Amino acid sequence: MQIPASKQPAESELGRLSATEIHDAIQSGKITVQQYAEALIRRCEERDGEIHAWVHFDKEAILSQARALDAVPTESRGLLHGVAIGIKDIFLTRDMPTRYFSPIHENDGNGASDSAAVGILRASGALLLGKTATTELASTMVGGPCVNPRSVGGRVYSPGGSSSGSAAAVADGQVPLALGTQTGGSIVRPGSFCGVWAFKPTWGLISTEGVSRCSVTCDTVGYFANNVDDLNLLSRVFRLDLDRRGGDKDETPFRVRDARIAMVKTHVWELARPATRAAWQRARELLVGAGAQIEDVDLPGGFARAHAWREVIAGSEARSAFLSRYLEDKDKLHETLRPFVERRRTPGREEMLEAHDGVAALRREWDSVAARYDAVITPSVTGEAPEGLGDTGSAIFNAMWTVLHAPTLNVPGFVGENGMPVGLTVAGGRYTDMEVLRAGKAIGEVFNRSRE
DSSP states (O other): OOOOTTOOOOHHHHTTSOHHHHHHHHHTTSSOHHHHHHHHHHHHHHHHHHHOOEEEOOHHHHHHHHHHHHTSOGGGOOTTTTOEEEEETTBOBTTBBOOTTOGGGTTOOBOSSOOHHHHHHHHTTOEEEEEEOOSGGGTOSOOOSOOOTTOOTTOOBOOOSSSHHHHHHHHTTSOSEEEEEESSSTTHHHHHHHTOEEEEOSTTSSOOTTBOOSOTTTOEEEEEESSHHHHHHHHHHTTTTSOSSSSSOOOOOOOOTTOEEEEOOOTTGGGOOHHHHHHHHHHHHHHHHTTOEEEEOOOOGGGGGHHHHHHHHHHHHHHHHHHHHHHHHGGGSOTTTHHHHHOSOOOOHHHHHHHHHHHHHHHHHHHHHHTTSSEEEEESOSSSOOBSSSOOOOOTTTHHHHHTTOOEEEEEEEEOTTSOEEEEEEEOSTTOHHHHHHHHHHHHHHHGGGGO
16 A cells, blocks of 8 residues: 555554555655554554463553654654564563563563563564463464464464464464564464464574574574565564675666576475465466476485484473473463473483584575575475464475575465465575565465466
8 A cells, every 4th residue: 555645644544554655655644653552552452362472461551652762853763663563472572571472471570671682673663552462482383362364264274373463463463563583383374274374584693692592503583474575674674684795785676587597395295285386386377478497406315314413402402491391380281382391301412413514504505406596495394374363374385494494485375275274385495585675576476376
């Protein structure tokens, strides 16, 4: 939606504006942050009784933030001034409780300080709208009360996990941006299930200080939006746009015509269900029709071991992450998390070295493979979102990319046999984050033709 230069957006339009549009409207004086906040509060109050995307939502605190932001002089405003964002409830926040959807933390109060990512958002002028729903400690595959807002036919579908509320709130138009994390597939999978853009950057580019740990090797901060321009805005805030190749930045828009695009099914393609298979075929047809040079690429055999190696690494690190909570009160720790601490057999030294060294070698090999192409497309999910809220779905198509530290972007654009969204992933070599976003934007425009 574009706002005419001379027009003040109607109150009913505010919730539908992108983060970029809201930022421009506030900076130009067309609206105030308080007006915007009031519109979003009404939207959330109307919708969240059904969606349950928020676990902490304080109307008065939001309005207080908005008034303070309106008082900031124009010349002192940051890149996100007044733009609302949801925060997954595993990031420490100094003015909101962080409870991790865990009985162990159900009475926890505000953090002593913000997590690093939240501190950056706050310093950039973001309006922190509230804390979004997650699975317990962002580590179980068991869903909570959060509902996929794309649910159709009178049925209820999972929003995915563990960044359930972040994806759902963005998909439902309750907030334009939301923070999430991914250890296996907790950004890309909910993005696909809820039909939104979801970006997992290169591991380590955004600090995980002050974020609940599961696997130090895999935990990655990312975010959700309804368009790539908004993801780009957040990427600038987190300084992902810094040139990492030396020389001048290349910000040339990606052209699908004549682009060499690899389509990588990966070694687990047999697990793809009809919705993903149909999206895959339709994507190929659309890209070929747009003039792309498509090449089916089978990864070298060593990549078939990536998932098993990730399980060794993440499982070992989860044990150390959950040990203190287990010792504090194991009965309050989810039954699917206790085995990480209780299991008798743990990986030995040789197994750990093989996993870490094997994955390290695959990272370099993947960078080399990705560099041969202008873009790489791979599945986001096995298929549509599971019906019901008990299961958040499989991360089998995401976990390899997570442990490889590769940037991955869910590109929405397709619908499965049940009428639920299905996306595909654009992946890249490490530290090619902005290139992935540029390619994803152009590829997404082609995918949108599937709806025509």
